[in-house]
Amino acid sequence: MSQTAVCRQIILLGAGQVARHLGPALRQAGHAVTHVWSRTHAGAAAVAAEVPGAKPITSLDLTALPVADLYIICVPDGAVAAVLASARFPAAALVAHTAGALPLAVFEPYASLRGGVLYPLQTFSASRRIDWPAVPMCVEATTAADQDVLLQVARSLSQVVEVVATPQRQTLHVAAVFACNFTNHLFGIGHALLQEAHLPFALLAPLIRETVDKALAQPPFTAQTGPAVRHDAATLERHQRMLEAHAGWQQIYNQLTASIQAQQMTAAPNKQEPLRL
Template identity: 55%
Template structure:
């Protein structure tokens, strides 16, 4: 627990997917009581509830049990319908965990106290998260909810801060570029080396050095860009395009990324 005046909270958790499966145990480890897990998928909800002391699984149509905070760890698109379908207690603190969803989503439910608790991290089954390193961003409709959520966030991580919906949207966009798109490109790289009968492990040292170098770069990662695009190495670019002939979508993506790198570097686009 990272705050000296820690106050344990009763928490209701909606969702049983990747985020909920990471947040629920973290809350329990921090000393909070997760009183229920509610989900449209009974099996995962029951499995997650079984991992949390004193927690029960609820069917999706059930009225929520009393709690100090209700966390909506569900896909962004499911939040509005969940808000509308749930019989919330008057004055309930209802909080979503989404990066791109504004606080204004709670405007349709004036009887609840809306808030946001956004963990800037990627979650996958089997991966252990060090919550002390995870930035948590708070937004709330009123000062009381803000203070409550800030205390909750600080019980999980010392890296808790306020952030409004516009800033959070841009941070989420940057996170998608840095994490999700990077992961996709690594998947393409893994497929390409596998098609050539090679091991993806050959690229591990390069990937680690690329990430470490980009994180340390000043004033930005653009300053340490390398490769045939920034060198304007037309023969190599053409050879790579030819090698991607069996994957025309990837070939187009390669061309688009090459053009973006060259535009950022102020170079003319390759023919």
């Protein structure tokens, strides 16, 4: 934690992967995570056990929350409204959600609350360690003073902190779904196809790494390769026939091929010919 940061008393509401990673990170940054709430006693206890000094909140109905400087809601987007509706926060409590797609306006029905957003742009899994200093943190709040509080907390965790208003954050979330969730699904399809052919997924590792490296080094559309770019009809038809046993994957293949070709039609006429793959 930096010398200029202020230790905050924080309560986590939720016990999913975000809370499981965020709780220890906040404690490591010098904050006091005093309590953890979850819809189950076991969930709250599991997260609290990972954060020295934290206690699980035993009441499941959220009617008697302890006093804290900041309450961070770490539940799925669709559950945030329900938590806000059922919780009884102390008067003028500062409450922030961690959802990428949820607007700041979710706090508008609760005039007694000070609402904010503390959105970590990262994917969280139980078996993976998070490099918090590199995780972009997007902050938004209803007042400048509360925004400063959330900025202080975010900067105690990360070296990449931005004030991002709801419309831009929602666009960022859509982009993240394409870049992360959809890409991972495509990796999964590739993995399954190789399993059917009794080939190891590791064969794709150098290709995946090179693709990601190029996408980070230049605008991804300019690095597009493959049979769709080349309008290689014979290869495209062969792939389509190979996917006949997987109608859903064949549909994805065709849709992505059409999208690539449509995008290429809008590219500059002097665009260099892509490398083959």
